[in-house]
Amino acid sequence: MSVELRAVLFDMDGTLVDTEGMWWDACAAVAAELGLELTDAETGHVLGRPVEHVAAHLLRRAPSSPSSSDTADTTDARLAEVGGWLIEAFAERIAEGVTPLPGAIRLLDDLRAADMPVALVSASPRQIVDTVLRTIGAERFALVVAAEDTVRAKPLPDPYLKAAANLGVAPAECVAVEDSPTGLAAAHSAGCRVLAVSGGMTVPDDVLIMDSLERVDLPLLRRLIEGRTSIG
Template sequence: MPAELRAVLFDMDGTLVDTEGLWWQACVAVAAELGLELAGADAAHVLGRPVEHAAAHLLRRSLARRDRASSDGMTAHPGRVLPGEAPARSDETSAEAVGARLTEAFAERIAGGVTPLPGAIRLLDDLGAAGVPVALVSASPRRIVDMVLRTVGAERFRLVVAAEDTARGKPLPDPYLRAAAALGVDPSECVAVEDSPTGLAAARAAGCRVVAVPGGVPAPYGVLAVESLEKVDLALLRLLTAGKISVG
């Protein structure tokens, strides 16, 4: 018997709201404070990732840069700090500090409000009118999620899963598994809507049907790719859940 759509689980940044560019800007700014310049290769380590993961990546790069500088004779003594670098601290303290700075830099950039992506509000309202439970499943901290919900409307979501709500974040399935369990539904009865490779991997690993709003990111096998949420409606999501739409 075909599965029935029981819930829709949405990523936030880059899926419902146009904030992914602001997050990248925040990462670039904090990286610069550490004397680093981000490039395309860094995107997989910061986009769609929890703050802690991005902070750890920046810290690893910063420490590697210091080690290279020391081996090249650029440091006169072990305590010397290179131009543009943060003072040396323990790895744990540094990771926490970098994470806090990333969150602060991101919050500064979204404080003035965010822009919902085309089709997002219409789709959320259509699902609500049809009585389909909707959850927000974000890798962003709760503080950031709450700021975004001032624009999108917290009342549109039955449940919110933020970064602090699971011990392991995307690309592991834990956030989506938590959302499905809290809603009382099987992941196979849920459609997850994502935009990043990290999020797509998490949703697929959880066993959800998956819609990708790729924004130039190739969708993996088994994922329905659409140009924007304007192309998504309740009928499409029901057909996808029932396995009546061919994907990838």
């Protein structure tokens, strides 16, 4: 039985807007405050991850990280504190302006003109998402799922499952557009078809990799949902 494309679900950071460098810089600044140097080996713990995950990762590495004898309340308070630092550092950077990635606005507008429902599915907190939406336009999205909207975050499927359910469509009727292994894993495990806009990743055979959104259009997304991943 053929499947029809009924919605397109977009990651935000690194997919629609060029903010991953800002997020990395914010994490590096907070790491330095904790006496750490952030390295490329930690990319998987930083990019595409929710604030809580990054805060926990930094605290595990920090020389002054809580010991096993600390109470759970103390540990939770420290996680919340470092998470707040991360959000503040990131917010300061994106407040200076964000740049949509090539092809992003054109694709969003084409989908809107075709009455194709579009959702934003981000691991960033709502505060960050709302700031970015002032640049790319909240009106371009029928639904926004931010970090606070699900208990479990990417790479688990919950954010994509919530987006599909709230749009009233099945995950298999959605194409998710992602740029990180973490987001790709979340979308794929949710049952979405996935288009990756970043090279250098090992992906399942049914995931299409493109070098940018400039060559992505609605006909291509429809071919992808049908299981035809060729760009020809």
